[in-house]
Amino acid sequence: MAVCEQADSGAASERTPDGSPPDPAALIARLAEAIGPDRISDDPDLRTRHATDWSGVPAAAPLAVVRPRTTEEVSAVLQICSAAGQPVAVQGGRTGLCGGAATGDGEIALSLDRMTGLSTVDRRAGTLTVEAGVTLAAVQEAAEESGLFYAVDIGARGTAQIGGTIATNAGGIRVLRYGMTREQVLGLEVVLADGTVLSDMSGMQKNNTGIDLKQLFIGSEGSLGIVTRAVLRLHPRPGATATAWVTMDDETLLPDLLASARAALGPALGAFEPMWRDYLETVSTRMSGFSLPLDPAPVAVIVECFGPDEAAAREALEGFLADRMEAGRVTDAVIASSVDQERRIWAVRDEVPAAYPTAFKAIIPFDVSIPIGRMNAAVGEMRSELTTALPDADLLFYGHLGDSNLHVVVGLHEALTTEAKHRAEAIVYDRVRALGGSVSAEHGIGRSKRRWLAHTRSAAEIETMRRLKAALDPAGILNPGRSFAA
């Protein structure tokens, strides 16, 4: 794939004299001329489809849907849009949960869905080179076919595109062992707002030569540039696993249990997933099809351990849990003795969200981070305040403790009102701020969390983000109104 390294600025005269964008028809014609009419559509159905994402954030249909096939075409589109001051909504699989891909008034949608090229796996380097529109599932499959493993996994894997997972620094269930998407990106190609192509695709882990530019684009939700290609790090296939369901009568010992698990199991610790009492009781009483391995307790934890084979994984996990029970730090524990038991344990963690629609009339979900040592305080304080504010609601607290990630779900037995939503948000995000946490652990800010960004980021940080945005996208055309962008 050839690369156009520096954008020219020949399009700078396209802006209308009063500074407003050109009329939509003229812009579409100009884009069609530059990259071909088959790359651009103003079909009403397609525009409606590309207006929204999984968040359900209300959106206006885009003026047009632009679907380039190459980095050069992305560059050509952005040169024209930058010169015209034309705002651009950057779209991957549109599976985000904060409305980052939902289009705004007068925007064009730039979808990466036709950039689906995929290299063969470089087994010796342990890398895979992909275009942005490849789905996460296709990346996982390509790795597996080569006997390797791509470590990021999220529920939307079949639709989410790898470029979107990079732009949002996707997390998921394996962060404790493998890190976020940031740690899987060894090389990145990005197009800036003016069409400049930054291509850093050699995929070497050590490269201390000035600013590591790719870090800027990972997690900044398309506000600084559009990811077009990436070199991904693959891992050896994980070995066998052993899975335990552990209960504790004293939830304040939870962070200590995590520290002990890390010390005893080291990198073999694969998951440490607590579910607090209200979660366990709600699953028991409101949902069918789940069987708790042990009676509800103040907190239960799924602990997963890797090993070269099943016997070794099980032996390590048994040794750890026996030691902790003897020390009085764990109340009870069962280790899955079959694949089916393992599946049933994980179902209590993974398949509960699918039961929300039958258990509740509506939910108010949260994805926040809390420093590990304050997690129990956060649960206790949020529980108390949410119960007072919404006494008829069920509360579900669960998380990935090792990553500081806490999920809170408020399950309503009546229709969702704006007032209930705002009361719950104020309670949760104010607690997050008071405890030094983050209003978004892994879903990002998008449109729907913008008003809460300042609960986590200082005025100086947000101002610095905007200075950087102004340096790279002075016309502010990329994803305006999302994340930190004005």
Add this chain to the structure above:
Amino acid sequence: MAVCEQADSGAASERTPDGSPPDPAALIARLAEAIGPDRISDDPDLRTRHATDWSGVPAAAPLAVVRPRTTEEVSAVLQICSAAGQPVAVQGGRTGLCGGAATGDGEIALSLDRMTGLSTVDRRAGTLTVEAGVTLAAVQEAAEESGLFYAVDIGARGTAQIGGTIATNAGGIRVLRYGMTREQVLGLEVVLADGTVLSDMSGMQKNNTGIDLKQLFIGSEGSLGIVTRAVLRLHPRPGATATAWVTMDDETLLPDLLASARAALGPALGAFEPMWRDYLETVSTRMSGFSLPLDPAPVAVIVECFGPDEAAAREALEGFLADRMEAGRVTDAVIASSVDQERRIWAVRDEVPAAYPTAFKAIIPFDVSIPIGRMNAAVGEMRSELTTALPDADLLFYGHLGDSNLHVVVGLHEALTTEAKHRAEAIVYDRVRALGGSVSAEHGIGRSKRRWLAHTRSAAEIETMRRLKAALDPAGILNPGRSFAA
């Protein structure tokens, strides 16, 4: 430690009318007034000491040495310097090898050596909070005292300061298993050129809220801001190790052996350190005190494997090597059967640099990265060209293959001339460029590699770095003339 979040701009009128910096005496007086006279010295001995770093790059003594004790004092100093257009050399332990900390004409030296505060280890979160001037060795010791482990290690550990290791994204011998310094930094506090303090010290792994600003400052060599504090990730203590010395008659199978080791040993693979034939022969013939475990071969590799105990580590390593010998991929191998044998194997890799002064009149050292699959080609081509250009020199090729890192040392038996140095640099860096590698794997660019930066970074990348610099340090006062900065 309280934090001053936003710099005021009250000092903006301090610049002299023609735009030149104020005279040194006036500037020193103003700094002394702001943070106290005991924080600033123009003592000639101290200035001479702070002029240089371990690179030996020639330097002018700084106008003064400023040694703040708090983030607020760093902020006050930078507000005054920014307003005055006064260039500042940022200094940690001054152990860099590329002259980044060597002062330039008319600069003041800002040393972090009095900011040596260290929190107690948070065992539950697995973190340590430190001020920038704490030495790497002190960080390692604090972690060990708490039963944990800080994963970055370099030879300069007793003098290098943690702030400097962050600003240069230090690597070292454990990158294969634990990653570079970037992967150890969970929180960072930085002062921008105008005195603005960016403080992101909650230390949570998941925090997707806008640009991850700390990533900008890691590895950019003090050109964008001054690191004042950090939250570091600690790991469980590594388990026992087994160490093998492996020889191969066919060096082209090296990347395949690495891929096999990763597949067989997973995260237990701790080191994979090849040394090519000329290295082995030079150590055998020119240096005393080393014993090669096996006869010189086209390439030898030190392979290290971790395990919960010595028997398990040894068993895993033996199983892997037996399989590879049976497959004809390895010629010969020995596993250390005692601590002393292990020490002697590692000495051939670690203690050879200390023997350079007796073996050679001078050396020309290189620290580059090469994509793993092209490493043998790089060695072959560099060997051939260097031998032609400098026929009397000895060549040493060795590296960390898993990190793409190749070290090349040209050992001279005559005095170093500028001409020889330039010829060797042109050969090595031109090969690096041709093979898509990096002119600096871990030492950074500093002053001494600036002319080669464009061999690794495109014009668009360097221009983008400068745009970011202009956004955060418009007067260009921080470390001018280093790395990518004009």
